Amino acid sequence: MHRGSMIRTIRLGFKSLMLHKLRSALTMLGILFGVSSVIAMLSIGEGASYEAQERIKALGSNNIILESRKPPDDNNQQEQSAWRAQDYGLTYEDAELISETLPAVKVVIPIREIPKRVRYSETIVPTIVLGTVPGYSEVTGVKIKEGRFLSWIDLRRKRNVAVIGSEIARKLFRLENPLNKNIRIGKEIFRVVGQLAEPDRGNTGKAADRMRQGIFVPLSSAISFFGELIVKTSAGSREMERVQLHRIKVQVTGNDEVLGTGAAIRKIMADKHKKKDFAVIVPLELLRQAEDTKRIFNIVLGSIAGISLLVGGIGIMNVMLATVTERTREIGIRRALGAKRRHIIAQFLVETVVLSCMGGILGILLGVSIPAVVEWYSNITTIVSPAFPILAFGISAGVGILFGLYPAWRAAQMDPVEALRHE
Numbered sequence: 001m002h003r004g005s006m007i008r009t010i011r012l013g014f015k016s017l018m019l020h021k022l023r024s025a026l027t028m029l030g031i032l033f034g035v036s037s038v039i040a041m042l043s044i045g046e047g048a049s050y051e052a053q054e055r056i057k058a059l060g061s062n063n064i065i066l067e068s069r070k071p072p073d074d075n076n077q078q079e080q081s082a083w084r085a086q087d088y089g090l091t092y093e094d095a096e097l098i099s100e101t102l103p104a105v106k107v108v109i110p111i112r113e114i115p116k117r118v119r120y121s122e123t124i125v126p127t128i129v130l131g132t133v134p135g136y137s138e139v140t141g142v143k144i145k146e147g148r149f150l151s152w153i154d155l156r157r158k159r160n161v162a163v164i165g166s167e168i169a170r171k172l173f174r175l176e177n178p179l180n181k182n183i184r185i186g187k188e189i190f191r192v193v194g195q196l197a198e199p200d201r202g203n204t205g206k207a208a209d210r211m212r213q214g215i216f217v218p219l220s221s222a223i224s225f226f227g228e229l230i231v232k233t234s235a236g237s238r239e240m241e242r243v244q245l246h247r248i249k250v251q252v253t254g255n256d257e258v259l260g261t262g263a264a265i266r267k268i269m270a271d272k273h274k275k276k277d278f279a280v281i282v283p284l285e286l287l288r289q290a291e292d293t294k295r296i297f298n299i300v301l302g303s304i305a306g307i308s309l310l311v312g313g314i315g316i317m318n319v320m321l322a323t324v325t326e327r328t329r330e331i332g333i334r335r336a337l338g339a340k341r342r343h344i345i346a347q348f349l350v351e352t353v354v355l356s357c358m359g360g361i362l363g364i365l366l367g368v369s370i371p372a373v374v375e376w377y378s379n380i381t382t383i384v385s386p387a388f389p390i391l392a393f394g395i396s397a398g399v400g401i402l403f404g405l406y407p408a409w410r411a412a413q414m415d416p417v418e419a420l421r422h423e
Contacts (some may be wrong), residue, residue, distance in 0.1 A: 016323075017351055027319045028359035030312025031396050035363025037308050038392040039384065040370040042298060047371070047382035049294035062255050063139060064262050065281040066090055066248040066269070070241070088277040089243040094269065098250060102264055104257035109136050109249040110219060114226045118215060119184040120172040127168055128214045129185055131222025139251045142211055147179050147194030155218040160225075163194040167212035183215075188225045190217060258284045306395070312359070313399035316352055320407035324348065331414050341412035348408035349401065356400025360393045367392065 017024045068089025092110065099108040112131040117124055136142070137149040145166070154161050162183065169178050178192045196216075199208040228242050250265065252258050262282040269278055324331070331344060368389065371382035 014354065016347075017354060023319065024355060027316055028355055028362070030315040031309065031356050031359030031399065032312075032363040032366065034306075034309035034312045034399075035360050035392040035396050036367035036370060037304075038306065038395070039364065039367025039388045040374075041304065042388045043367075043371040043382045043384045044374060044380070045294075045297050046385060047375070047380060049297060050383055051381050052293075061284050061287060062252045062258055063283060064250040064252065064258065064265060065283070066094070066250070066265070067279045067281065068243050068246050069277055069279050071275045071277045086240070087242045088275070090245040090248055090278055092244055094272065095245065095248050097268060097272070098248070098265060101268070102261055104252050104254075104261045105250055106253045107135050107139055107249075107251040109133060109139050109251075110245045111136070111247040111249065112219060112222050112244070113246040114222060114230060116186050116215075116226070118168065118172065120181065123172050125168060125171045127185075128210065129222060129226065130210060130214050130216050131219040131226075132216060133219055136216070136249070139249050140207070143197040145195045145197040146177070147192070149194055150216060150218055155220050158220045158224050159218060160188060160190045160221060161193045161217065162190040163196060163216040164192055165196050165210070165212045165214050166198045168215060169195050185215065185217075186226065190215075255284065258282060309395055309399055312396075313356075313403040316355055316400060317403040317407060320348060320352055320404060321410070323351075324407050324411045328414065331411055335414070344412040345408040348411050349404050352404025352407070353397065353400045356396045356404075357393075360396030363396065364389045364393060 070086075071088055095108050095110045099105055109132060114129045114131070116127060116129045118127045132150070133155055134150045134152050137144070142149070144163075147163070149163055150161065153159070162185070164172070164178060164183075172178065172183065173181065178195055181192050182189050183192060196211050199211045228244060230241050230243065250261070252261050259282065262280060262285070266280050269280065334344065368384055371384055374380055375382045
């Protein structure tokens, strides 16, 4: 079919569709919503996966995290918990053992957490005091807004110095500069030497909360001033526990050694701790699991959205079959005037492709808008990859051709004489 004949066929297809504007618009809706749902669902799923992976990356792909976990209490322990402290969790010896026995370990960061109340002037705020060592800032990637982080001299001399989170700074000092101000933590006076910057938007969860609402002091000072006994009171009950270290962060020399080192740490800790009072978290393992989950998630979402496109394609076929029946006499006249079967096929195929492509274009506009609206109102990250509209539009055009072939072929197979007799 030469160019002039193709242009006439396309014009004829548009003209035929415009004769039934409402029916054509309703037919396009199936494709429109199918394409928009493909883009919207994949974009929201991509955004959710991105946030999950960013949270894991914030922990450090070459880091291994050990956490103290309270073991299940038996009946005797529950009865005696109010009268004596329960010992469990990570120890200083664990940190030393990991540092000295595993060659791939670069840095070991012990962390101790103590719930306290901090006071400045007349303002009192509940907080978590984190006793740690200067390497914490390098391993976790915390950023300093003002001042400095803890130093090794602070650690050795047990100095009363503190680095405060951004949220604590706002609550305590409001419009004042916190640097070199004295704050009272429990009964002790500490001098503020630094303030942490606000965590990145993708950095969420408990780690980000500690950066916002925590106060960092030298581990030696935390042990000296606050001891190891923690007393928790709630609803008239009292619980005492003794935990030397709440977390240990281990930085490995390279990503290739992370999984092997993680397995070795689990073996060491299992041999040393007879009761399950610890957990070993390897962010690299979690990251790979998140990537696998993302692929499965995208396949599921794409399949669900693809079903709506399939329904839209069935709607196009249904309408085109009805159109072929309505235009039987027109087909007979065209065949009598010399139109070949391929011309009839092209005419009806053009109409289905126009319907699906117009629906696809409008669906792309709607599909790109939905993630933007979702992100604006719900503060959920959405990512519209350029591949999503291209994929959705390609599928919509393919659906138009696939579901338009049979009605077009059926129209072309009509006998011209019988078609002319049709009333």
